[in-house]
Amino acid sequence: MTKTGKFAVGVLCSSILAACSLEPNQLQATAGTSTAHALAKPAVARENAPGQSEQYAKLRKQQIAQVDYKLSVNIDGNGDAFSGRVIADTQFRRNLLQPLTIDFAGGEVEGVEVDGKAVPFEYNGHFITISDEHLKGRKHAIAVDYQHAYSTDGSGLHRFQDPVDGEVYMYTDFEPYDANRLFPHFDQPNLKAHYTLDVTAPKDWTVITSVREENVEQKGEFNHWVFPQSKKFSSYIFSLHAGPFTMWEDDADGIPLRLFARKTLAEYVKPQDWFTFTQQSFEFFQKYFEVDYPFVKYDQVIVPDFNAGAMENVAAVTFNEAYVSRGEKTQAQRMRLANVIAHEMAHMWFGDLVTMNWWNDLWLNESFATYMANLSLAENSEFDDAWENFYLGTKQWAYGSDQLPTTHAIQLPVKNTDEAFANFDGITYGKGGSILKQLPYYLGKEEFRKGVSNYLKDLSYRNSTLDDFMGHLGKAAGKDLNTWQQQWLYQAGLNTIQANFQCEGGKIASLTIEQSAPEEYPTLREQRTQVGLYNMDGDKMVLSKAIPVTYSGASTGVAAAKGEACPQIVYPNEGDWAFAKVNLDQVSVDNMSKHINDIESPFTRLMMWQSLNDSVTDAKMPLDSYVRFVLANAGAERDINVIRMISRHLGSANGYMNQIEMDQDVRKELQLAIEAFAWKQLNSAPAGSDAQKVWFGTFTDVAHSDKALANASKLLKGELTIAGLELDPDKRWGLIALQNENLYGDFDKAIKDELAKDSSDRSQLNAIAAEALRPQQEIKAKWLENILSKRDQFKLAQLKYAAGALFPSEQQDLYEENVDRIIAALDEVNSSDSPELVDTYATLFPFNCSVQGVAQISSILDSGKQLNPLLEKALKNRRFNNQRCLDMAAAMKGNTAG
Numbered sequence: 001m002t003k004t005g006k007f008a009v010g011v012l013c014s015s016i017l018a019a020c021s022l023e024p025n026q027l028q029a030t031a032g033t034s035t036a037h038a039l040a041k042p043a044v045a046r047e048n049a050p051g052q053s054e055q056y057a058k059l060r061k062q063q064i065a066q067v068d069y070k071l072s073v074n075i076d077g078n079g080d081a082f083s084g085r086v087i088a089d090t091q092f093r094r095n096l097l098q099p100l101t102i103d104f105a106g107g108e109v110e111g112v113e114v115d116g117k118a119v120p121f122e123y124n125g126h127f128i129t130i131s132d133e134h135l136k137g138r139k140h141a142i143a144v145d146y147q148h149a150y151s152t153d154g155s156g157l158h159r160f161q162d163p164v165d166g167e168v169y170m171y172t173d174f175e176p177y178d179a180n181r182l183f184p185h186f187d188q189p190n191l192k193a194h195y196t197l198d199v200t201a202p203k204d205w206t207v208i209t210s211v212r213e214e215n216v217e218q219k220g221e222f223n224h225w226v227f228p229q230s231k232k233f234s235s236y237i238f239s240l241h242a243g244p245f246t247m248w249e250d251d252a253d254g255i256p257l258r259l260f261a262r263k264t265l266a267e268y269v270k271p272q273d274w275f276t277f278t279q280q281s282f283e284f285f286q287k288y289f290e291v292d293y294p295f296v297k298y299d300q301v302i303v304p305d306f307n308a309g310a311m312e313n314v315a316a317v318t319f320n321e322a323y324v325s326r327g328e329k330t331q332a333q334r335m336r337l338a339n340v341i342a343h344e345m346a347h348m349w350f351g352d353l354v355t356m357n358w359w360n361d362l363w364l365n366e367s368f369a370t371y372m373a374n375l376s377l378a379e380n381s382e383f384d385d386a387w388e389n390f391y392l393g394t395k396q397w398a399y400g401s402d403q404l405p406t407t408h409a410i411q412l413p414v415k416n417t418d419e420a421f422a423n424f425d426g427i428t429y430g431k432g433g434s435i436l437k438q439l440p441y442y443l444g445k446e447e448f449r450k451g452v453s454n455y456l457k458d459l460s461y462r463n464s465t466l467d468d469f470m471g472h473l474g475k476a477a478g479k480d481l482n483t484w485q486q487q488w489l490y491q492a493g494l495n496t497i498q499a500n501f502q503c504e505g506g507k508i509a510s511l512t513i514e515q516s517a518p519e520e521y522p523t524l525r526e527q528r529t530q531v532g533l534y535n536m537d538g539d540k541m542v543l544s545k546a547i548p549v550t551y552s553g554a555s556t557g558v559a560a561a562k563g564e565a566c567p568q569i570v571y572p573n574e575g576d577w578a579f580a581k582v583n584l585d586q587v588s589v590d591n592m593s594k595h596i597n598d599i600e601s602p603f604t605r606l607m608m609w610q611s612l613n614d615s616v617t618d619a620k621m622p623l624d625s626y627v628r629f630v631l632a633n634a635g636a637e638r639d640i641n642v643i644r645m646i647s648r649h650l651g652s653a654n655g656y657m658n659q660i661e662m663d664q665d666v667r668k669e670l671q672l673a674i675e676a677f678a679w680k681q682l683n684s685a686p687a688g689s690d691a692q693k694v695w696f697g698t699f700t701d702v703a704h705s706d707k708a709l710a711n712a713s714k715l716l717k718g719e720l721t722i723a724g725l726e727l728d729p730d731k732r733w734g735l736i737a738l739q740n741e742n743l744y745g746d747f748d749k750a751i752k753d754e755l756a757k758d759s760s761d762r763s764q765l766n767a768i769a770a771e772a773l774r775p776q777q778e779i780k781a782k783w784l785e786n787i788l789s790k791r792d793q794f795k796l797a798q799l800k801y802a803a804g805a806l807f808p809s810e811q812q813d814l815y816e817e818n819v820d821r822i823i824a825a826l827d828e829v830n831s832s833d834s835p836e837l838v839d840t841y842a843t844l845f846p847f848n849c850s851v852q853g854v855a856q857i858s859s860i861l862d863s864g865k866q867l868n869p870l871l872e873k874a875l876k877n878r879r880f881n882n883q884r885c886l887d888m889a890a891a892m893k894g895n896t897a898g
Contacts (some may be wrong), residue, residue, distance in 0.1 A: 046101050048124050050833035051417040052177060054358055056101075057188045063100065064186060066091040068194040068229075071183050075157075075201050075242060076222070077168040081149045082157060086183045088142045096132035103127050103180035103187040105833075106156075107148035114140050128184055144184045153796035153836045154307040156181025157240065162304075163761055164264045169243030171303045171318055173311055176359055177417035179235040189234040190357045190463045199225045201242050208241040208260065210314040212297050230314070231295060232461045234355050239313035241301050250275040252282040255293055261302040261324065264760060268326050274300065277338040277381070281345045284380040285372070290453045294353050294460070300341070304761055305797040307836060310340050312347030312369075319344075321762070327728025330690040332644060335383045342373035349456055357463040359420035363410050364466060366424075367432025370394060374433070388603050388641050390437075391576050396610070398430025399581060402494040405880050406873045407521075410435070411466060411489040421835045422869040434579040435488050441528045441577050442484070442550075443477040451476030484526070493521025497551070497573065498583040499531060499558075503566035508533075511561035513551045513572055515580075526552035532574030532604070533567040534591075541591075541599040546574050568595075571604065584611055593629070602639035609642060613649045619887040622895035623660065627653050627670050631677050640690050647698040650674055654702045658809040659849035660889045675702050679711070687724025696725060700734040704810075709744040716750065729758050733766035741773040741808060765801045772805040780806060780814050781821075787840065788825040800840050807846040815846055819856060826860065830868050842874035849885035857882070 046056050070087040088102070105126055112121040114134050122129040128144065135142075150159035150170070155178040160169045172182055180187040199207045200222050207213070207225040210233075215226040230238075246266035250257040257278055261269045278298070286292060295315040306320040323337050346369040356365050374394075377386035401407060410432050414420050440448040451473035459468060466489070474481040501511040511531065515524050533545040544567070547560045568591040573582050584592065592599075592608050599605045612629070615621040627650075634646045654674050657667050678699040685692035703712055714720035715727065716735040727735075736754055739747040751767050772783045783802045791799055807815040822844045829841040845857065857879040861872070 046127065046129075048126070050105065050126050052103065052188065053416045054360075054414060057190070057358065060101075060186060060188065061190050063092055063094075063096060064090060064191055065093045067186060067191060068196075069183070069185060070196045071198075073183070073197070073199050073240065075170060075199065077202050077205075079150075081147050083145075083147045084183055085143065085145045086185060088144075088185060089139075090142055091139050092135070092137075095137070096135050099129045099131050100135055101127040101129050102142070102144065102184045103177075104144070104146065104184035105178075105181050107146050107181070107184075109184070110145040110147065112145075113143040116141070116143075127180075146184060148181060151181065152305075153834060154305050155836065158303075158305060160262075160304045160761075162262055162264055163764060164759055167244050167263060169245070169262050169303065171241040171243075171301060171306075172239050172313070173307065173318065174236045174238065174313075175311060176236060176362070176420040179238060182238075182240060185235055187235055189236060189355050189359070192232045192234050192355065192461065192463065194232050195230045195238055197227045197230075197240070199227075199240065199242065201225065202244075204244050205242050206245050206247065206260070208258075208299055208301060208316050209239055210295065210316055212256075233314050233352055234463075237312060237314045237352050237355075239316040239318070241303070241316060241318065245301070248275075250279075252279045252298065255282060256297045258297070258299045259302075260299065261321075262304065265302065265321060265324055268324050269302065270329075273334060273337065274341065277341045278345070280338075280380050281342040281376050284342075284376045285345060285349065288372075288376075288449060288453075289349050289456055291349060291353070291456045291460070293348060295348060298345075298348075305795060307796075310344045312344045312351055314348070314352050317344045325728070326730050326762075327726060328688075330693050331383075331640065332389065332690065335377065335386070335389055338377055338381055338383065339373050339386075339389075342376040343369045346372040346376070350452075353461065354456055354459045355463050357465050359414040359417065359423070360412065361464075361466055362414070362420060362423055363428040363432045364469060366429045367410070367436055370429050370433030371436040374437070385602075385641060387576065388606060390433075391603070391610075392606065392641055392645055394430045395434055395576070395579075396430075397426040398434050398579070399494060401426025402431055402492070403581075405876050407492045407494075409490050409492045418835070419869050422873055425873075431579065438527055438577055438579060439473070443473065443479060447477035448473060487523060487525040491521065491523040491525075493518055493523060494579075494581055495523075495525055496581040496583055497529075497578070498585060499570040499572040499588075500585055501561070501567070501570060506566050508561045508564045508566060511558045511570070513549065513556045513558060515551060515554055515556070524553055526550065527578050527580070529572060529578035529580070530574035531558055531561060532569075532571040533561070533564055534569035534571065534599070534604070535565060535567055536595065536598065539598060541569065541595045543574070543601060543604070569599075571607065573607070574604075576603070576607070581614065582607070582611055596633050597636045602642055605637070605639065606642050606645060609645050609649070613645075616653075616888065617884060619884070619891040622892040623653060623656060623888055624662070624666060624670060624892055625895065627657075627674065631673055635677070635681065638691075640694070643691050644694055647678075647694050650678070651698055651701045655809040655847070656849065656885060656888065659812055659847065660885060660892070661849075662889065662892060671702070672705060675699075675705060675708050678702055679708065682725075683722055688726075689724070692722075692725055696731065697734065700738050703738055704742060709738065709742055712738050713745050729754075729760075729763065730766075733763065733770065737766070737770045737773055737805075740770040741775070743774060743776075747774070765797060768798055769801045769805040772802045773808060775811050775814060777814060777817060780818050784818055784821055784844070787844070788821070788829075791837070796836050796840065800843070803840050803843040806844065809847055812848065812850075815848065816852075823856075823860065826871075827865075830865070830871060832868075835868075835870055838868050838870045839874070842871055842878075845875065845878050847878075847885070848882050849889065850882070851886065853882045854879055854886070 068089045073082060073084040075082045109123045109128055112119055119130060119134040150157055155173055157170055157172050177187055197209055201207050203218060203221055203223045209227055210230045211227050213225050214228045217224045245260035246263050248259045248271040257275060259271050259274050297315055299316045300319060302319045302321055302324060304321050310317060310319045325333060350368045351365045374386055374390045377383050408427055410427060454476060455469055455472035470481050470485055496516050498514050499511060500514055502509045517524055528550045531547045531549060532543055534541050535544050545564050547558060549558050569588040573580060596608060616623055616626045630646060630650055637643055654671060657671055678695055682695040682699050685695055703709060711720060712735050716732060732754060736750045739745055739750050751770055755763060755767055771779060783806055786794060787799050787803055829838060832838060857875050861875055
């Protein structure tokens with residue numbers, strides 16, 4: 001749709017919505033037109049379906065001027081449901097001309113009152129409807145008494161019972177549209193409210209929300225917790241967590257800090273790490289934003305069965321238990337913890353204090369937190385390689401997502417909450433964070449910071465749009481950002497850059513940056529980068545010159561390069577300023593291949609290794625040639641980030657070779673060589689080092705020969721040890737999974753013996769995954785039925801573990817035996833209102849490097865069925881990756897033929 005067309009539709013919608021809340025005399029004044037007659041009827045009828053549309057949210061925003069909630073909730077450790085009463089003190093902008101709906105999914109409504117009087121209502125399982133005839137006037141107290149089942153899928157109010165000690169814990173998770181599973185209300189981000197909460201809970205529990213309690217009164221076996229009114233914020237970041245948590249306390253320059261975890265996990269929590277990273281983040285953000293932390297206290301709650309990494313609930317952030325290791329963390333794992341702590345804290349200002357108006361600006365919320373978390377680590381933490389880790393993780397996620405058929409503009413319309421859920425992806429987080437990272441180079445670091453600070457000050461406790469944010473940045477920098485905004489935010493696709501140069505007499509005569517774009521997304525962008533010139537100095541390849549340059553269009557001359565010493569390697573994104581895929585010129589490729597281990601800068605080596613892997617997935621470099629290059633050169637690498645990248649890519653290459661059509665003898669030779677290389681690196685890595693831990697993970701991923709499996713079995717039994725390698729429970733499960741995947745030894749007994757030692761929830765989930773990995777049809781059929789037909793008997797976390805393990809790359813034949821059963825369930829899953837179920841189901845379509853695999857998914861996508869956005873996206877991406885594997889196979893076959 002063109003911009004002009006979008007504008008015209010927007011005007012029409014605005015006119016319709018405005019008419020929905022006109023005063024009666026205003027409506028009569030327009031009655032002379034034919035349009036007015038139509039508008040006298042309800043203009044936006046809410047569909048009897050899950051979720052919420054942007055169109056209806058706009059209507060309700062025009063109806064409601066202000067709302068505050070008084071919420072009472074009763075929870076206990078034994079029941080299947082909780083009960084509550086909410087009073088919504090609501091002020092309307094005008095007299096209503098159509099019914100009011102109140103969001104409330106999947107509960108039971110016991111009664112509705114308006115200003116203390118019972119009124120009739122309708123409830124369809126998705127929302128409550130009250131006729132406008134019961135809401136005359138501008139102010140009303142709307143009360144709803146209700147019940148709702150506890151959740152087992154991590155959304156709404158989730159209930160978890162610890163299998164070790166039987167204790168029960170509860171927490172909430174709401175984004176984007178699950179707050180209405182806790183209590184009936186107007187669940188949209190631009191209807192901010194104050195919340196006054198009281199909770200009745202078992203007496204040995206702690207209750208946690210956005211404020212600290214002002215009173216706790218014991219009532220027999222229960223306590224009544226009373227909380228003061230909160231600050232004003234959106235309901236998706238409201239929270240209610242409860243249980244007999246272990247608690248630690250600290251302070252961040254006057255801000256009270258608490259950390260919570262369930263009792264049986266507490267021994268593995270390192271509270272000092274959590275508090276140190278939290279204190280460092282507060283120190284950085286308060287100075288950077290020039291806005292004091294707005295929410296008085298700060299709690300962090302580590303919870304089980306969590307569907308995301310963490311969630312920025314106001315002053316009561318939840319974290320996935322995966323951030324708690326049962327063994328010694330690597331430095332990268334510690335940095336991931338520090339990063340997620342900083343990410344969620346950044347949201348306290350950007351997202352919680354100032355909040356997007358609607359979900360089309362979700363990207364800005366997440367991108368900003370992504371960028372600010374990494375900036376915080378880079379400038380105020382122990383991690384001096386924060387940007388290398390950003391490149392290795394978040395940025396590669398973004399690059400990968402931007403090359404998929406489901407890539408999209410960073411800023412795009414979001415018609416409903418289902419689409420909002422589908423947009424939690426590498427574009428929203430990774431690409432958005434990456435383009436924000438390059439903005440300070442473009443605007444100036446202090447100008448960018450000042451613009452952000454002014455934005456937060458001017459819009460505190462309010463909702464905002466992209467134009468608000470960009471306007472503040474542009475004003476602070478004295479620049480018109482309209483062109484930048486159009487190029488980067490409204491156009492999809494990844495550009496590729498390459499440096500071309502000519503030398504005369506040992507000096508650069510000319511150097512240009514050439515920019516290209518994919519045919520389907522032809523936009524050429526402007527951004528600032530550095531051109532790195534590298535030459536050998538003794539036995540090291542060193543950076544001889546870094547030249548900043550702003551490039552645009554198809555070709556940009558770099559005048560400052562003229563006269564510099566002729567380089568052996570030119571890297572056109574030195575320091576990773578720009579968001580662009582890099583192609584190396586042929587001279588640089590040749591020299592990089594000869595001197596990969598001589599390059600002095602670890603960050604540069606990291607980027608060079610990534611360029612090599614890109615050339616494989618782009619079907620430019622044959623997979624077998626790449627594997628031989630890795631095995632010949634990677635053993636000399638000592639930088640842990642480069643080792644992490646190499647090991648990851650080597651594991652991926654091994655997976656490709658499980659399915660790619662190639663000479664069987666070559667396949668066997670290379671996979672045995674990968675296995676042997678991982679085992680050698682594991683044994684030769686410094687004892688107890690992070691490299692040792694990384695190579696252990698790679699070994700358990702690629703081991704398959706009898707010799708390797710025997711070594712794995714001996715490690716598990718303690719008959720073989722590797723100096724410095726401590727087999728914590730999570731590493732032991734890696735070895736058990738390996739046995740089950742290969743039906744080696746007494747694989748079933750290995751699971752039972754481990755569960756006898758460790759019956760924790762995490763172990764039980766690992767046991768499910770280990771069993772699902774077995775290459776046995778009866779096991780595949782069993783877990784498929786559990787996922788597709790018996791899912792009500794399992795927690796979502798259990799189904800996710802099983803689905804993720806069912807069809808590893810070497811078990812393609814078993815997938816083919818079961819694919820008809822998977823496809824037969826598509827219609828039922830597609831009609832589900834559970835995005836978590838849809839996401840789990842999509843996992844059942846594994847990597848399938850075959851013409852048949854591409855055709856199977858194409859038959860679904862081309863069937864004309866209206867697919868759930870999450871499912872459609874997952875299937876399109878799977879088809880793309882399957883086809884890419886076929887292209888890689890063709891490149892390798894061509895290389896062999898040549």
